[in-house]
Structure formats: structure tokens, C-alpha cells
Amino acid sequence: MMKSCVHIYCGDGKGKTTAAIGLSVRAAGCGKKVLITRFLKTDHSGEVKTLGDIPGISVTPCERSFGFFTKMTEEQKKEAAIYYSQLLESTLIKAVDGEYDLLVMDEIMAVCNYGLVNEEEVSKFLTGRPEWLEVVLTGRNPSQTFVTMADYVSEIKKVKHPYDQGLNARRGIEY
Numbered sequence: 001m002m003k004s005c006v007h008i009y010c011g012d013g014k015g016k017t018t019a020a021i022g023l024s025v026r027a028a029g030c031g032k033k034v035l036i037t038r039f040l041k042t043d044h045s046g047e048v049k050t051l052g053d054i055p056g057i058s059v060t061p062c063e064r065s066f067g068f069f070t071k072m073t074e075e076q077k078k079e080a081a082i083y084y085s086q087l088l089e090s091t092l093i094k095a096v097d098g099e100y101d102l103l104v105m106d107e108i109m110a111v112c113n114y115g116l117v118n119e120e121e122v123s124k125f126l127t128g129r130p131e132w133l134e135v136v137l138t139g140r141n142p143s144q145t146f147v148t149m150a151d152y153v154s155e156i157k158k159v160k161h162p163y164d165q166g167l168n169a170r171r172g173i174e175y
Helices: 016-029 047-053 074-097 108-113 119-128 145-147
Strands: 006-010 034-038 057-060 102-106 134-138 153-154
Touching: 006 016, 006 145, 016 034, 016 047, 016 057, 016 102, 016 134, 034 074, 047 057, 047 108, 057 074, 074 102, 074 108, 108 119, 108 134, 119 145
Parallel strands: 006 134, 006 153, 034 057, 034 102, 102 134
Antiparallel strands: none
16 A cells, blocks of 8 residues: 655645645545545535535535634634534544545645644644545645645745735635
């Protein structure tokens, strides 16, 4: 059996989730079982429904939305921390118990950086994960701990983005 790897898609450019989804589709197309858990995102994003229709891919539902972190009250931040910590815990158990081949934790960097989940818990899981489990982490500003643990680190750099000219996110393109 080949060694499984940890992938990081990070940076300020558009495409981190898109890269993770592309890898998920490739893995499923080769008969692998994929689990995708999304943090800080609702299930209204265009890819969620279609991903759920692809044999071999399971998407963990995101049942609560707290809005942008910078606009949350302290009480909402506490609620979000409880919710996302529980989501992380159930995801890690499900990934191992379900014998998935690929685990994608979309926007895990953000929930770690905001203190909504314990980064040490994620690191401990990565270190002790089953030898067959490939893991993808996405988000901006990965910690040095995550970068050191990763086998792949791909930085997606924004050179230009329509948002800078006032164009809001468009359904089917950005979400």
C-alpha cells in the first residue's frame, strides 16, 4: 500500500475549494470513497447537490450558518465554536469508521485561525490518521504546523479578482 498524503490548498486566490472538489471527483472516478466536510459554508453552494449525486462522494451537511466571523457577536462566536468543534469531531470519527479513502476539510484553516476549532486536535488526527486516508485541508493562512505536516502545499495567489472592482459573488461561479 502506498503512503497517504496531506494536501493543503491555501492562498488568497479563488480556486482552493475548486481544487479540492476536482481531486474528490478524480478519486471517486477511480472507485475511492470520499468524505467532504465544509466549515463556514452553507449547503447553498452550487457543487453540494451535484457532489451528493456522485457515487462514492459523501458531503457532510452544514446545518447552521453564523455569517461572517468578523460580524459575529461574542455569543455567536461561542455557539459557532461549539457547532464547528462538534462537526470536526463527528467528521474525524466518520472518516475513520467509514473507511473513507479521501477526507476533504474545506475551510478548516479559517475555523482554526478564528479559534472555532482546536488546531491541535486536527494536528493530532493528521499525525495518527489511518495509513490509507488521504486528507485535504483548504483555507487561507495555514499555520506552520500544518505546512510542516503536509506533503503537498499549493498556494493559489490572487492576481486579479472581480470582487476588487465591486462585483459580488456570482451563483455557479464563486458559489
